[in-house]
Amino acid sequence: MTIAALIYGSGIDPALVLEKVVAKLRQRGVALAGVIQHSGEDCSMTLELLPSGLRIPMSQSLGAGSAACRLDSGALAQAASLVRKEIDTSPELVVFNKFGAQEAAGGGMRDEMLRAVMAGLSIIVPVRDSLLPQWKEFVGDEFVLLDCDPEAVLAWWDAQMQHSIT
Template identity: 55%
Template sequence: MTQHQLAALIYPPEIDPAPILEDAARQLHARGVAVAGAIQHASGPCNMELELLPSGCRMAISQNLGSGSLGCRLDASALAEAASIVRKAIDNGPELVVFNKYGAQEAEGKGMHDEVALAITVGIPVVIPVPERFLPQWSAFTGGEFTALPCTAQAVLSWWEALVKASRDAA
């Protein structure tokens, strides 16, 4: 099987990939891997934050629309600011970039879409959760050139180990 530098954690609607991605990123960081990117945290329906790596700072990316509202709204300007910070982290040449997810924004070419493309283009390995419903858009975006993983931290760690081994063997 070809070991791609791009890994997608494919997940169904009932799974929250954020804690899984966070666990994998923390374990890799603890092993000395230079990790950049963004991990999403949610504490309530209208309180989404991105933890920006490697700094660990958190940035709110949602807006509460008030007591009469039935939902919340993504704060596009906050997401753009977070994307800019992730872009700078990619420019510093990490060993791995993690992204919070390939969601509706990215499927429309917004959100962290360009940062994902940048990391891929410069050859930095990427891991990103992809909801099953956006798998067709993801496949089109990547040309099908990715490793599909089950949504577990162990799958990420095994993928990373295989990628490092393949890189060593090729050298």
């Protein structure tokens, strides 16, 4: 089991990185679980469940002028439940869309991340550089820092596979 944190700052969209990584790993036949995020031009969000490809809308309409969080907590709970079921199938790798504000506050997919780690599964999680202290508080020192770049992630995965063979 290895935890890979993909560190990113402003100007980097971790969702695009994960899309590329997941596409390459699917081509290789890697058994995946978890979620990747897709954002629409209208600021809408969907989570794509792995490996099924099912997409769950995560945004709720709050009306004009609202400044509140648009995250649909019911949809997030549904997605988390489905991710837990996939983790229980013992995939080779669990992908999480990010360790964001929800996870830093103790919610979001935090329990699913913990479940995957406790099951001995390798995970990859993008972490915004500003949330690195909360991330370290959550996982301690038991993680690998990677650039939020598809080539870096794939090289890490290849090294994991080499290590597991020897």
